[in-house]
Amino acid sequence: MNAIPTLKLIDGKATAMRVLAEVREQVQALRQRGVQPGLAVVLVGMDAASQVYVRNKVLRAEEVGIRSLEHRLPSDTTQDELLALIDRLNQDPAVNGILVQLPLPAHIEEHRILQAIDPLKDVDGFHSANVGGLAQGRDVLTPCTPSACMRLLREACGELSGKHAVVVGRSNIVGKPMAALLLQADCTVTVVHSLSRDLPALCRQADILVAAVGKPRLIGADWLKPGAVVIDVGINRITEAGHSRLVGDVDFAAALPQVAAITPVPGGVGPMTIAYLMKNTLIALDLQQQAAHQERTACLSPC
Numbered sequence: 001m002n003a004i005p006t007l008k009l010i011d012g013k014a015t016a017m018r019v020l021a022e023v024r025e026q027v028q029a030l031r032q033r034g035v036q037p038g039l040a041v042v043l044v045g046m047d048a049a050s051q052v053y054v055r056n057k058v059l060r061a062e063e064v065g066i067r068s069l070e071h072r073l074p075s076d077t078t079q080d081e082l083l084a085l086i087d088r089l090n091q092d093p094a095v096n097g098i099l100v101q102l103p104l105p106a107h108i109e110e111h112r113i114l115q116a117i118d119p120l121k122d123v124d125g126f127h128s129a130n131v132g133g134l135a136q137g138r139d140v141l142t143p144c145t146p147s148a149c150m151r152l153l154r155e156a157c158g159e160l161s162g163k164h165a166v167v168v169g170r171s172n173i174v175g176k177p178m179a180a181l182l183l184q185a186d187c188t189v190t191v192v193h194s195l196s197r198d199l200p201a202l203c204r205q206a207d208i209l210v211a212a213v214g215k216p217r218l219i220g221a222d223w224l225k226p227g228a229v230v231i232d233v234g235i236n237r238i239t240e241a242g243h244s245r246l247v248g249d250v251d252f253a254a255a256l257p258q259v260a261a262i263t264p265v266p267g268g269v270g271p272m273t274i275a276y277l278m279k280n281t282l283i284a285l286d287l288q289q290q291a292a293h294q295e296r297t298a299c300l301s302p303c
Contacts, residue, residue, distance in 0.1 A: 008256060010156050010231070010263045012148075016271035019151065020064055023278045027065040030285075038067040039097040039123065039281045040089045044082060044108065045075035050101045057099070060274050066281055069095065079108045083116050090118040096288060097123035097281040120288050123280040125177065134180045141280055141287070146178040148272030149210060149231045150185065156229050156261045157208065161186035166206035168192050168199075168219065168249070174212040174233055182208075199223075211249035221254040230255060230262040233269050 027037060039061050043054045054070070061068040071085060082100075089095045098121045104110050114122075119129040125143040133140030153160060165187040169175040175191060182189045192202050194213075203209060203223040209230050211219055216236035224230065234249030248265035255262060263269055 008259065008261055010152050010229075010261050010268060012152065012263055012268040012270065012272045015152060015155060016148075016275040019272070019275040019279060020060065023066075023275070023282060024064040026282055030282075031065065035285075036065070036067050037096045037281050037285050038069060038092075038094045039099065039277075040069040040071060040092075040095045042071045042073070042082070042085065042089075042098070042100045044073045044077050044101075045105050047103065050103070054101055057274055057277060060278055061281075064278050066278060067094070075105050077105075077108075079112070082108060082113060086113065086116045090116075090121065095121065096285040097121055097277075099123055099277065120291060121284055123277060123284055125280070126172070131172070131177070134177055137184055139287075141284060142181065143173060143177045144276040144280060145174050145212075145233060145269060145273045146181050147280070148269060148276040149178060149233065150181050151276070152231060152263065152269070152272060153208060153229065160208070162188070163207040164188045164190070164205055165208040165210065166190045166192060166203055167210045167212070168203065169210075169212035169214075169233075171212065174210075178210055178212065182210075209250075213249050215249055216247050217249070217251040219250045219255070221251065221258045224255055224258050226258055227260045228258070230259050231269065232263050232265055235265060235270060 030037060041054055041057055043050055058068045058070060073082065086098065089098050098117050100113055102110065104113060114126045115128065117127055119127045122130055122141050125141045130140040134142050165182045167175050167179050167189065170191055170193045179189050179191050187208065190202060192199055196202060200223045203219065204225050206225055206228055209224065209228055210233065212233035214234055214236060216238050230250055232248035232250045236247050237244060238247055246266050252262065252264060
């Protein structure tokens with residue numbers, strides 16, 4: 001079997017390690033000033049995948065020196081009980097970031113829970129104040145996965161200005177914020193989805209293609225412009241020849257000869273998402289300190 005050219009692979013694991021090293025250095029500087037960032041992670045129920053995600057997030061937080069506060073609640077927790085916990089975390093000055101692991105049990109209204117989180121502690125970037133701020137180009141907390149994709153793109157492409165980016169998928173978690181971040185980077189952006197006409201032709205226009213639809217190997221080589229840079233956000237578990245494995249939304253083997261660079265699955269975007277959760281916790285702390293300074297300044301200003 002021929003080795004994959006290293007230059008074609010966008011190594012998310014290696015970049016995530018660099019991001020975590022940056023965060024660790026910043027945390028050490030903060031702790032020397034007597035400040036320790038805190039991240040609260042809330043898990044409701046016993047979903048197996050969610051438990052793995054939460055465990056990994058807690059481990060990364062501990063590795064970089066962020067204080068981790070786990071709240072594991074039974075699946076019959078009421079919506080009011082969960083809202084009360086979020087209110088306590090909002091008021092707790094030792095908590096700089098709040099993450100409620102999704103999905104939530106069916107009896108809990110996801111939108112109401114996400115809206116209850118203080119926007120300055122919303123490290124997932126899902127609160128409407130942060131969504132709106134992102135659309136307006138303001139400095140707000142942005143979703144971890146799209147932010148991570150932007151880091152990978154800048155390292156792979158350098159200057160993004162003027163490039164045509166096609167985002168496949170329009171979810172609130174990845175597709176829409178990804179498009180907003182690419183626009184901020186002065187890309188020309190096309191968002192395509194299941195109802196787009198002639199989807200392959202639209203994808204073939206992309207200098208940069210971001211795939212985030214959750215359909216295994218949907219995008220083949222014939223959908224890609226020669227020399228395109230591909231960020232594959234999809235994580236799909238399939239069974240082949242009796243073995244379970246993870247694959248992306250892009251047919252990696254078919255795409256590889258065609259592209260300039262591509263993220264593998266696994267080992268691409270996945271490790272970066274948790275690294276950017278840690279980075280978002282520090283961004284949240286900074287935003288909170290700025291808000292507190294502005295409040296103190298306002299109190300001292302003459303009426």
